[in-house]
Amino acid sequence: MIRIVPYLLFALFIYLLPALLAGSYWIHVLVIIGTYVIAATGVDLVVGFAGQLSLCQAAFFALGAYASAILTTTYRVDPVFALLIGMLFTGLVAYGVGAPVLRLKGYYLAIATLGFGLIIQSCLVTLAQYTGGPDGFRDIVPLKIAGYTFKTDEQYYYPIWTVGMVILLLTRNIARSKIGRAMLALRGDDVAASAMGVDIARYKVQAFVLSAMYASLAGSLYAHSNRFISPQMADLSRSVEMIIMAVLGGIRTVFGVLIGTTIIKSIPEVLESFLDYQMVVTGAILIVLLLYMPQGLIGVVRGVIARLRLRGER
Amino acid sequence: MILEIRGLTRFFQRLTAVNELSFAVKQGGIKALIGPNGAGKTTTFNMVTGLLAPSRGSVFFKGEELATLPPHVRARKGLSRTFQIVRPFAEMTVLENVMVGCDMRTGSGLFSAALRLPRCLRDERRVRHKAMEGLEFVGLAARANDPATSLPMGEQRVMEIARALASDPEIVLFDEPAAGLNEKETDQLAKNLLRIKERGITVLLVEHDMRLVMRVSDEVVVINYGSLIAEGTPSEIRNNPEVITAYLGKS
Numbered sequence: 001m002i003r004i005v006p007y008l009l010f011a012l013f014i015y016l017l018p019a020l021l022a023g024s025y026w027i028h029v030l031v032i033i034g035t036y037v038i039a040a041t042g043v044d045l046v047v048g049f050a051g052q053l054s055l056c057q058a059a060f061f062a063l064g065a066y067a068s069a070i071l072t073t074t075y076r077v078d079p080v081f082a083l084l085i086g087m088l089f090t091g092l093v094a095y096g097v098g099a100p101v102l103r104l105k106g107y108y109l110a111i112a113t114l115g116f117g118l119i120i121q122s123c124l125v126t127l128a129q130y131t132g133g134p135d136g137f138r139d140i141v142p143l144k145i146a147g148y149t150f151k152t153d154e155q156y157y158y159p160i161w162t163v164g165m166v167i168l169l170l171t172r173n174i175a176r177s178k179i180g181r182a183m184l185a186l187r188g189d190d191v192a193a194s195a196m197g198v199d200i201a202r203y204k205v206q207a208f209v210l211s212a213m214y215a216s217l218a219g220s221l222y223a224h225s226n227r228f229i230s231p232q233m234a235d236l237s238r239s240v241e242m243i244i245m246a247v248l249g250g251i252r253t254v255f256g257v258l259i260g261t262t263i264i265k266s267i268p269e270v271l272e273s274f275l276d277y278q279m280v281v282t283g284a285i286l287i288v289l290l291l292y293m294p295q296g297l298i299g300v301v302r303g304v305i306a307r308l309r310l311r312g313e314r
Numbered sequence: 315m316i317l318e319i320r321g322l323t324r325f326f327q328r329l330t331a332v333n334e335l336s337f338a339v340k341q342g343g344i345k346a347l348i349g350p351n352g353a354g355k356t357t358t359f360n361m362v363t364g365l366l367a368p369s370r371g372s373v374f375f376k377g378e379e380l381a382t383l384p385p386h387v388r389a390r391k392g393l394s395r396t397f398q399i400v401r402p403f404a405e406m407t408v409l410e411n412v413m414v415g416c417d418m419r420t421g422s423g424l425f426s427a428a429l430r431l432p433r434c435l436r437d438e439r440r441v442r443h444k445a446m447e448g449l450e451f452v453g454l455a456a457r458a459n460d461p462a463t464s465l466p467m468g469e470q471r472v473m474e475i476a477r478a479l480a481s482d483p484e485i486v487l488f489d490e491p492a493a494g495l496n497e498k499e500t501d502q503l504a505k506n507l508l509r510i511k512e513r514g515i516t517v518l519l520v521e522h523d524m525r526l527v528m529r530v531s532d533e534v535v536v537i538n539y540g541s542l543i544a545e546g547t548p549s550e551i552r553n554n555p556e557v558i559t560a561y562l563g564k565s
Contacts, residue, residue: 177427188403197389197418
């Protein structure tokens with residue numbers, strides 16, 4: 001039971017944070033971070049655990065966002081209901097794409113998912129009568145839960161982070177079950193996994209669909225809290241960014257996702273003048289990550305601790 | 315007969331790797347499949363486990379034709395294996411590697427895993443216990459929590475045995491289990507194979523080490539150029555002139 005304490009402390013910290021930052025612009029940043037934590041958790045599942053390099057997570061994010069925007073704003077559907085429909089729809093799309101495409105491996109899978117992302121992005125541009133085309137979708141109605149309308153960032157903070165923490169907890173549980181083991185096994189050696197009774201096709205698709213539904217959920221929340229979305233959000237660069245969020249902090253760890261997302265989404269706020277060079281910075285981070293710290297920041301910290309311990313023993 | 319191979323044939327372009335091969339494996343025994351390099355042993359092995367589709371012929375397991383069933387379905391039916399070149403799951407401990415083998419026998423799914431329902435926790439405990447038992451059986455319990463890839467090769471092979479046994483299979487196929495092992499490790503392997511047989515599990519062994527084969531096998535089948543050339547007890551095989559010619563070359 002003691003193991004629960006850090007999680008409870010973390011939840012307490014999250015819920016008290018707005019009081020410390022009252023009125024600050026950082027609440028807005030934290031809302032964005034909370035949204036992307038949900039999407040990045042899905043990336044951690046499909047890329048980190050199942051080892052399937054998906055380059056269309058931003059497209060799933062966009063599908064959720066546009067589903068919510070169109071259903072609530074154009075057709076006046078209840079936002080929560082629209083969000084669930086979005087998740088279901090995105091999950092079905094991911095299943096339809098994933099079942100054939102996940103037979104591919106490595107680069108081929110990456111290219112195929114990249115292609116799917118491009119298709120979604122150009123659909124969002126082309127279907128202008130529903131999506132608003134390249135100019136984006138404006139004035140999305142705010143989130144409304146049981147008659148309560150969310151308007152300010154302070155108001156969005158709590159539902160978004162609550163959902164975020166629930167997603168993190170559920171995903172951690174999945175990761176520590178036989179499902180996480182099966183995914184990790186197929187990532188390690190799919191031939192051996194299959195010989196040990198792991199239905200590799202099923203677990204690949206399961207990870208892909210779950211990650212797509214997480215991304216869709218995050219997209220819906222983003223659409224309401226930001227009130228404006230554009231096809232740009234389905235861009236490949238955004239998918240790459242989501243992968244960096246999952247990898248930078250430390251792959252396959254709850255806190256790694258939190259740290260990675262916080263860093264990536266804080267960079268443009270801290271270095272405002274860097275906005276034009278944002279892709280340069282994220283690209284550079286990716287290169288440094290791949291070359292020097294494949295286990296992410298948590299891996300670096302663990303390495304330092306292990307080295308200090310060794311020195312202590314001597 | 316727990317496993318029956320009938321007219322199994324496999325072409326690779328013009329090469330006939332396995333040609334009209336037929337033999338059967340008796341329940342509860344140890345049968346060795348031997349032959350010179352390139353005789354078609356591994357090809358046969360891969361067709362039995364489902365990694366490779368036969369060009370012709372069929373494999374029957376407990377009277378049921380396996381046809382095009384994928385490897386994981388064969389595993390669930392009770393057909394397990396180890397690998398010639400060790401294939402540990404990286405980023406997992408020794409215990410977790412073995413747990414993957416047990417997992418196919420539990421029923422709880424995504425929903426109960428996400429919510430850590432009692433059902434999932436019970437399965438988790440059972441699988442952990444079972445995997446630990448397996449590691450004790452092969453004498454690797456002390457390394458349970460070490461990363462699998464940190465083990466020396468000999469121990470990784472032992473871990474694969476525990477992993478292959480984890481699902482309570484009816485037959486285990488060993489693909490050159492003695493490759494790369496020293497004399498002491500090979501001796502331990504022979505003892506383990508006999509202990510597996512004692513548990514009532516059938517063994518099909520592909521092996522180059524003749525001393526090991528002669529020591530543990532109840533029956534031996536010899537193939538060369540993809541065809542069966544002899545079948546019998548170890549002593550019959552030892553004195554079979556055709557086998558001697560195949561191994562020593564024509565003189």
